[in-house]
Amino acid sequence: MEMFVAVKFVIFIGALASLSDAFQTCPGHKHYEELKCTPIRDKPDDKCPSRYECPDFKALDRSVCHLNGKKYNIGNNVSTSLPTCTKSCSCDGAEDEFGFSCEFDECAEAKDKPKLHCAYQFTIDSCCSTNTVCDKDEIDKLHRCWHNGHQFVEGNLIYPTNAPCYKCLCDKNYDNNTDVSESKSCKPVDCGIELHQLNYLQLGCIPVYFDDGLCCPFEFKCPIETDLIEEIGVKSEHVCKYADRSLNIGDKIKTADQCLECSCEVPPMAQCIRTITTEKCH
Structure with missing residues (x-):
């Protein structure tokens, strides 16, 4: 660092x-x-x-x-x-x-x-x-x-x-x-x-960025069996991959971590944002 x-x-x-x-x-x-x-x-x-x-x-x-x-x-x-x-x-x-x-x-x-x-x-x-x-x-x-x-x-x-x-x-x-x-x-x-x-x-696994606007992902989220895909996106030709799962743009990955938001935004990788700027998630 x-x-x-x-x-x-x-x-x-x-x-x-x-x-x-x-x-x-x-x-x-x-x-x-x-x-x-x-x-x-x-x-x-x-x-x-x-x-x-x-x-x-x-x-x-x-x-x-x-x-x-x-x-x-x-x-x-x-x-x-x-x-x-x-x-x-x-x-x-x-x-x-x-x-x-x-x-x-x-x-x-x-x-x-x-x-x-x-x-x-x-x-x-x-x-x-x-x-x-x-x-x-x-x-x-x-x-x-x-x-x-x-x-x-x-x-x-x-x-x-x-x-x-x-x-x-x-x-x-x-x-x-x-x-x-x-x-x-x-x-x-x-x-x-x-x-x-x-x-x-x-x-x-997929990159995790922090919500403080800095540059580098310093954590990766690896798939586990309890992760669920919330299919709320728009079906498109290009998708994001999360292990062997495919996500349309806008789909979310639901995890047990309340401070982690994962979704398909820019294919081909899904990615996450970790909240560290609130008291609960600091």
Whole structure:
């Protein structure tokens, strides 16, 4: 999980998170991007795709791990092109359930008491701060950036409220009037879905997004016998899959979890929204 710093007082806040407009402006589509699905629009000028065409994850060899089109046998390591804060991963598992087991970076500033009057500086790809500036005169010399009424200093990471699947670095190139997809100071957030959760998709599980507007699904809902399909949608050519069940667009999955709402919205995967912003479901 990446960290950013708001100044003048340093505040650590855990933040979740394609250059395609679909993933910048259409909430709940991030898993389709990272799984290299192709967006399909009913009309060329539609902002959000009506469906996607995805690889057949169930057809993948389940005796190995998969990442970026490559196969990894048990014990094989991956240490390059990993999401931020992921140090290294190795293929692990048993029988026909394999996935990557990973080690994550531990940042000193996350464990130690924050130095409230210091500026912690990052690079766009760093998990932990690469420099700390505590001298007031030196902090005053740092370049300033503004986003959504908040001030950041040079080296701070900025998570745009209007584009939650992007992160930006406060530097001399940053301009909050420039679209994040065109800014040299910004890049997409990597949720690491294929790395961490591909084995769930092979089992027919579906992504769960939280209702706080952040980018990444950090939970997957796997089918159980008590799940029921509420057939209230409109019959259509393209459907969502939930394990071996098919849902028309608008159909819902009824579960025992009162804080989970699952439905078919954008084929071919059903997906869920978990409520975490009410007292009952917090």
